[in-house]
Amino acid sequence: MKKIAVYTSGGDSPGMNACVRAVVRTGIYHNLDVYSIKYGYDGIINGNISKMESHSVSNILQRGGTILKSARSNEFRTKEGRKKAYDQLTKHGIDGLVAIGGDGTFTGAKIFYEEFGIPVVGCPGTIDNDIYGTDYTIGFDTAVNTALEAIDKIRDTAAAHDRVFFVEVMGRDSGYIAVECAIGGGAEVVMVPETITTSKQVSDYLKNLRESKTSSIVVVAEGDEEGDAATIMAKVKSEFVGEEEKKFKVTTLGHIQRGGSPTAKDRLLGSRSGLAAVEGLLNGKFNCMAGIINDQVVYTPFDDCINKNKPLNKDYLRLQEILSI
Amino acid sequence: MKKIAVYTSGGDSPGMNACVRAVVRTGIYHNLDVYSIKYGYDGIINGNISKMESHSVSNILQRGGTILKSARSNEFRTKEGRKKAYDQLTKHGIDGLVAIGGDGTFTGAKIFYEEFGIPVVGCPGTIDNDIYGTDYTIGFDTAVNTALEAIDKIRDTAAAHDRVFFVEVMGRDSGYIAVECAIGGGAEVVMVPETITTSKQVSDYLKNLRESKTSSIVVVAEGDEEGDAATIMAKVKSEFVGEEEKKFKVTTLGHIQRGGSPTAKDRLLGSRSGLAAVEGLLNGKFNCMAGIINDQVVYTPFDDCINKNKPLNKDYLRLQEILSI
Amino acid sequence: MKKIAVYTSGGDSPGMNACVRAVVRTGIYHNLDVYSIKYGYDGIINGNISKMESHSVSNILQRGGTILKSARSNEFRTKEGRKKAYDQLTKHGIDGLVAIGGDGTFTGAKIFYEEFGIPVVGCPGTIDNDIYGTDYTIGFDTAVNTALEAIDKIRDTAAAHDRVFFVEVMGRDSGYIAVECAIGGGAEVVMVPETITTSKQVSDYLKNLRESKTSSIVVVAEGDEEGDAATIMAKVKSEFVGEEEKKFKVTTLGHIQRGGSPTAKDRLLGSRSGLAAVEGLLNGKFNCMAGIINDQVVYTPFDDCINKNKPLNKDYLRLQEILSI
Amino acid sequence: MKKIAVYTSGGDSPGMNACVRAVVRTGIYHNLDVYSIKYGYDGIINGNISKMESHSVSNILQRGGTILKSARSNEFRTKEGRKKAYDQLTKHGIDGLVAIGGDGTFTGAKIFYEEFGIPVVGCPGTIDNDIYGTDYTIGFDTAVNTALEAIDKIRDTAAAHDRVFFVEVMGRDSGYIAVECAIGGGAEVVMVPETITTSKQVSDYLKNLRESKTSSIVVVAEGDEEGDAATIMAKVKSEFVGEEEKKFKVTTLGHIQRGGSPTAKDRLLGSRSGLAAVEGLLNGKFNCMAGIINDQVVYTPFDDCINKNKPLNKDYLRLQEILSI
Known part of the structure; x- marks a missing residue:
């Protein structure tokens, strides 16, 4: 793997920028060329792709939102749209992707991988904490x-x-x-x-x-x-x-x-997940998400992230009830 | 004047507690007995009145809301209600009042003063900054x-x-x-x-x-x-x-x-206004509000506070327009 | 067990109040009488002990510091001091303790348990996150x-x-x-x-x-x-x-x-640990700390909490190094 | 006047960016070319000068520090240094300056004006609130x-x-x-x-x-x-x-x-002062500072800003004393 690209997709969440920064710097650390894609899947299709340097992600760690912008893409839901996207990546020589987002983002990534074989690792970026395969999602805290x-x-x-x-x-x-x-x-x-x-x-x-x-x-x-x-x-x-x-x-x-500046937890989680995604790509972990479970990096297949349910800890409901007396 | 009481009325605003604290401590400083009334005008009618000491207002300066609670009183709008209120104050020997609130609060205070001659000074407590007689209201910032x-x-x-x-x-x-x-x-x-x-x-x-x-x-x-x-x-x-x-x-x-912990400005304004209200009572300034204009204490008759309009500084609108290009 | 008491000891940390509230309300929920002790071990010795009701801990969840105050006690380090403390507890009929604090607090609790057999469960209250037996300590976040x-x-x-x-x-x-x-x-x-x-x-x-x-x-x-x-x-x-x-x-x-208002994580951890401490006492878990490991309550013997080392996750140091390029 | 430039100098303060933004956008609004100078007086000497557009100052209003960087210049204290600075401005065709800073900044601006006749208006940017000619300085709140x-x-x-x-x-x-x-x-x-x-x-x-x-x-x-x-x-x-x-x-x-994101007051003051500085330049107000006194723009000669004392309101000390009982 020589050239990777990173994008954010779906609803934005605080800590996405920390994750983008980690992807860029970890890629550079491992001698990869790193590109950013703006506006998610639409940006791949439209070739909204730029080379990133270490300083391109300076001073973004503490900012809410995503410097890569986000969008929901209708065109990527079509086979033609995905073909265009693949052609753009080929044109730029990009041979690995990091997708930051939630369920919808991973569904797109999974289909894209299955159709075109392009290696993708996901990072769980959503405030909802509803993704199987990670204790917390980036932005939840x-x-x-x-x-x-x-x-x-x-x-x-x-x-x-x-x-x-x-x-x-x-x-x-x-x-x-x-x-x-x-x-x-x-x-x-x-x-x-x-x-x-x-x-x-x-x-x-x-x-x-x-x-x-x-x-x-x-x-x-x-x-x-x-x-x-x-x-x-x-x-x-x-x-x-x-x-x-x-x-x-x-x-x-x-x-x-x-919105808002991410908490320490979200900056840490975004950073860890971003680093793990890049090292996952380098180690042949494709079509999966880099989450943190019990303080350890775990790669969970997109299939499970999308289809498996993450249950609410019922102890929390009991706790709330007892303490509200 | 020997015994004064303080109450908050109408919508609560951050800094009301700073103002209550200032009234209590300034009163004690000037050797007055200070009482608090809970739930505004309803509290006067119902005799919800307690003696305050210096430590009664410890550790409230930084808190939003009002420890004296607030309420809108229908009964006080009637002559009978106000008579009951007056009787309660007489019973407790209270000969001066500090009323923290907005237009409605001052309207009540003005009528009460006119009917029963009970000295009242107001403090401008509302987030809306819509009171004539003060540059800012407590809670606005x-x-x-x-x-x-x-x-x-x-x-x-x-x-x-x-x-x-x-x-x-x-x-x-x-x-x-x-x-x-x-x-x-x-x-x-x-x-x-x-x-x-x-x-x-x-x-x-x-x-x-x-x-x-x-x-x-x-x-x-x-x-x-x-x-x-x-x-x-x-x-x-x-x-x-x-x-x-x-x-x-x-x-x-x-x-x-x-809600929320008041800013430095609101703690300062609440404190100044509270002190000025008590010293106003001691100096025969009745039926008026203790506001701050151009960094000086100014006592404005309730009549003006209620009836005069506080215009928006039009420079601000021009500034907003120019800077949004 | 009929009557339990709770105290905070050592350096204060944000979330201690959430923990105190949880102890009080969980105790009441399980039909126990709950007492608070002020100023830690000195407070036990001096009988600084009060009955708590549910409303005694209202409106403290969001506050830094500890409403029970904290102190380091020289007297409790002596056998005589501990005997006095035991006599006070006996006098009040207290048959279980919840100790909120760090290493020093648990060392005191352990000796006290060993000498007098008074059941104690600890909650990890310190900003330092240096306690074995819990992923995080209350106040760290x-x-x-x-x-x-x-x-x-x-x-x-x-x-x-x-x-x-x-x-x-x-x-x-x-x-x-x-x-x-x-x-x-x-x-x-x-x-x-x-x-x-x-x-x-x-x-x-x-x-x-x-x-x-x-x-x-x-x-x-x-x-x-x-x-x-x-x-x-x-x-x-x-x-x-x-x-x-x-x-x-x-x-x-x-x-x-x-200082400062505790984060969501610290309010949650303080609440969970407090509830677990009381239920630990009721289930015969003595001389141990109620921590949270991998999102589950775990009771760890005080001996281990005090003597075992909690190592820094070295992945974090590598992460910091890679991302600072 | 056709081309103006803005710089920050001395200690940075929150709200300087709001002021820079106001200078740039007000200049553009009045059909001026606006340039930024980085690193204060050193930046003038070294020609660290760039053309600014409206979007150059997007998304800086809420940020602490100064995007124009700040520095203390030894070279500008010499006649030779100031001559170099003047030559740079001449080279760029800049015929007006806005200087954001405190005493030291204004002293430099005053000498520069007196020696070379270059029109300068100052904005009071310092956290210390020690500048005569304005109720508050940008960053103080x-x-x-x-x-x-x-x-x-x-x-x-x-x-x-x-x-x-x-x-x-x-x-x-x-x-x-x-x-x-x-x-x-x-x-x-x-x-x-x-x-x-x-x-x-x-x-x-x-x-x-x-x-x-x-x-x-x-x-x-x-x-x-x-x-x-x-x-x-x-x-x-x-x-x-x-x-x-x-x-x-x-x-x-x-x-x-x-540091830190500026408060509403500092964003407002920085914005007003920046706008007033540019309009001051356009109206022939040179060698002076655009401050806000009693909610009105006032231009005060640099001489007074530097030499006159801004006394502490003694009422505040009395207030502090009475309320701390």
Whole structure:
């Protein structure tokens, strides 16, 4: 292997830049030529490809977002699009790829590898922590801390007015962000897609609680089966009357959870995963993702990353419940 | 004057605790007995009144919210309610009040003073910066910085995906938070209640801009005449087609802007205003607010605080426009 | 077991309050009476013991320091002191203890258990991450992030003036904080107690580097064998002349690393460890520490916690070296 | 005027980049060609001069440090050096300068103007807030908030161990940073160059205080006449004995105060000052600084900026004293 290229794809996450930097510098360390591709799969197709030097990735470690930009590509979903992409890589002499992203990114990479035999290793870049094959994904820790700081602020104003706040956090079909925020933020209730909690249960719980607590926080994962936070709040609120009813408020944290300077953990994870991806390519580990499990690098086939489920640690739900009394 | 009491009322704001601390300690410094009232005007009516010592306000300077809680009182809007409140104060021997809050708080205080002659001085506690008689209100600087940090994070993800984000910030009928955030966050457009900007103007502006800028931020003040950020975004988006249309996103920052540890400026302003309120009471300054104008304490009659308009500095709008090119 | 008590001892660390809260609420959940002891072992001796309710630990999860205060006790090092302590516990009917702290805390707990048979379970509360029997200690993640934010700020001014900064971080005999900060902060060099790096090596390295980099950061662990950061900087600086010599600066981060609102990770770890400690007591796990290894609760005998060495992951040093090119 | 150039000089401060951006974009708005000069006066001499476009200053508003780098120039202190600088400017056709920095920067600019008639307007960029002609300097608000966050963290650990911390903050000969930190941080004592406070007075004060307070913070301005914080602490400590003596700790915050993302206030001030500097040049305001006094742009002759003293608001010292009881 002589020339490798790196790209980011799908939703951006804090720590992607740390990962890009690690790929570039580890490649140079091993005497590879390293290229960057902008705008993910669209960028391969369009030949948006540049040579990277060590200093090209200076001063990006601490920045959110991705300097390589990201995009979702419709053209790459077609055979013709992928052929164009392959031709571009051939033209540039690129014989290895590092793909930073989530499920969708890896699905593209897997098909591309199977069709054209181009070696690819993935790095788990998503805030959702929903990828099998790694304890944490790059960006998750930052997103949790961002959401937690928001919940701390909301707690201030909730306490001042004896309010019940429903706070919606991200995570797609995963309750990881929600449950870690709920424990860290001392939330009274957490609603995640992995378990069934009805609005009725929540209103009953809050009614009991209102004798011992004047304000409460309910954290709702965006993928919860009961609906979004505003919908759930409306249902719960309808079980209360008079002054009580006025105490309900809802806030949806939104895209602030995707940005911001990455935490130490995400910089470390992005760096380790990026280094492992390049060394994986050099050691013939293709069609797989470089994750960290129990503090060790593990290469997991894309097939497993995409198809296997990463279950929520149920101990966390029990912990949240016991500590919110 | 021998016994004074302090309360917070209306929406909470960061720095209210610094102000409460200053009132308590300045009162003690001047050999007054100082009492706290919880839950604002309702607390006066219900006699929710406690003696404060110097250590009662230890370790609160850095905390958001208000340890005195806040509430909006319907009963105090009635003559009967205010009579009950007056009786409670008489019962406790309280002969002076410090009211921390905004317009509504001062309106209550003014009526109370006029009906019962109870000396009151106000401190401007609101994030909205919409009170005549002070350069800044307590909590404004923190709210702006909180919103700005959120915009910085959103800028990361906007840049990664070449998106246009509409970000709604608080401020009620005032555009202060919006315009300071927009300048600080390098927003491309700001929409405030003080000026007319149509959705059409925004979409035209963004169309021109898209040749030089791939991502943009539009800051919308919650009181803007064109509607809320989601409404405006929908209108603007409808002027774009295809891939362009998918780039629009909206986020409403919500109640995170009310909480959080106060900035240095808000701790200083809360402290100064609290001290000035107590010394105002001791010097016969009643029925007025202790604000800071040009770094000097100024006592402004409640009448003016409530009825006079605090205009937005138009230089700021020009600055935002020039710097967003 | 009917009555348990919890105390914090040794250096404080962010997340100790989360742990205290978890102990109190888990105890109450299991129908135990829970007491708090202030000022660690001195507090046991002096009977500084209070009954805790669920609300006693409200609103402390997000706070640095320890509401139970901490102290180092000379008296507890004597047999007489420990006898007094035992008598106090007997007097209060306390039949189980949770000790939050580090090596010194566990040494005291172990002797106390061996002499008087009082069941104790420990929780690893220290920023240094130097305790065998847990992947991380409570407070470590916060300390790393605090130091990292400081390094990010120093990088700004270092880059503006093309300077070389030596930054000393905490960690006692462990290089964990230093190495995670160095990776996260993109430091050019890291000096830790676990490996030998001479000042001469550092100056040679920096001389080579100055052709490709105009500013640099050297992270020094406080326990490094070459001395403290000021000493090392002086030695390194003496190898440079003229303008080059003026570029060297040193900063010692100091006690800011001990304080601050805990990160999500530290709130989670403190909570899990606190819950596990109480359930350990209930299940006959005495004279051991409740740590988290590979995301599972593990009880490790105090003997091992104290005597076994927790080695630095050498992959981290290699990672730092490769990425600093 | 057709071509202007901007440079930063002296110690860097957060918000300098906001100011650079404002100069560039305001210049372009007024149809000027705008150039940047790197490394301050040395950069003029060496012709380190580049053309700037609007996008050259994209994405720098939120960054600490200065993208134009800074340096102290010995050569510019000589007539020959300044002649070289003038020749470079002539060569590039530059007929106006914006100088961002402090006293030293303005002294250089003034001499340069007087010798060669080159129009210069200054912007007050320094964290020290020691410049006459502006209420605040660019970077001051960020430095105060950074120091304040550090003091909040130190308060956590001070309270946990009942310690007395001496915290040294920056500010050169000015006590502004110290006094605003002390008020915001609830410090028990503040020592500034503008007033005489002896170590003996501090130890007496702390002795009295130790009955009502278990932990204390003493903020020391770096320019205090009693010496640095370590020296003062040693003197104060020597007045205590036994256990009391062990409670004293010192920390010097150092260069973290110079870096970090600027606050909203500093971004606004940097932006306003930069715009005013360019419009000053266009309106014949030379040899002066564009500051903000009472929310209005004011141009103050360099002579006054350099020679007149900016006194500390004594109300602040009284406020600190009353609130620390």
